[in-house]
Amino acid sequence: MALSQTWPTGATPASSDAIADALAESGWAVTPGFLTGPEAASLLAEGHALRAGFHRAGIGRGGGHQVAAQVRGDEVLWLDEQTESSAQRRYLDRMAELQAALNQALFLGLFSYETHFAVYPPGAFYKRHLDAFHGSKGRTLSCVLYLNPAWTDADGGHLRLYLDGEHAEPYVDVRPEAGTLVTFLSERFEHEVLPATRERASVTGWYSVRT
Ligand SMILES: O=C(O)CCC(=O)C(=O)O
Ligand SMILES: [Fe+2]
Secondary structure (H helix, E strand, C coil): CHHHHHCCCCCCHHHHHHHHHHHHHHCEEEECCCCCHHHHHHHHHHHHHCHHHCEECEECCHHHCEECCCCECCEEEECCCCCCCHHHHHHHHHHHHHHHHHHHHHCCCEEEEEEEEEEECCCCCEEEECCCCCCCCCEEEEEEEECECCCCHHHECCEEEECCCCCCCCEEEECCECCCEEEEECCCCCEEECCECCCEEEEEEEEEECC
């Protein structure tokens, strides 16, 4: 099957199916081992090599775009669709395969994917927010892939995903361990990044429908 040929060691068709099932059931999915340790390590190494090009992330769009240290403290670098760099290329191919699988299983109409590396220095956070607004017809599915080997709960830095609208509970806390992928409907789930004691690296992306 095409999926296992192009990405033999990481995701299997079963993991795309499992993600589709979880999304259909609850609107979110946590998938440990979406990438293997070595795959996550290559992506992290490429991110480190590009570190000088990262810039402080902002909030808002267009003219309203501004860096807001009280809201988020991460630094980001957008991935280029044309990249020749192997780990990024494989990641983009892999997310294209997931896109096709989710469209086939769930008829989501996911059309494009935008994605950036993100690094949260120790102590940095991203306050509770929504990635897309109801009816905005843009970002549909948020995907966060973590790159941090041997992360423990004591290191902090969890993604807290709020499961019931604006309520404080219930929530799930996801450990940003290398290879774990989190996917959730962008309009539905508020979430925040808790501060960590270590540098915390990830690749975050959004599938959008055609606008
Ligand atoms: O890194 C994470 O766990 C989530 C990042 C996030 O919420 C965002 O970039 O919008
Ligand atoms: Fe977010």
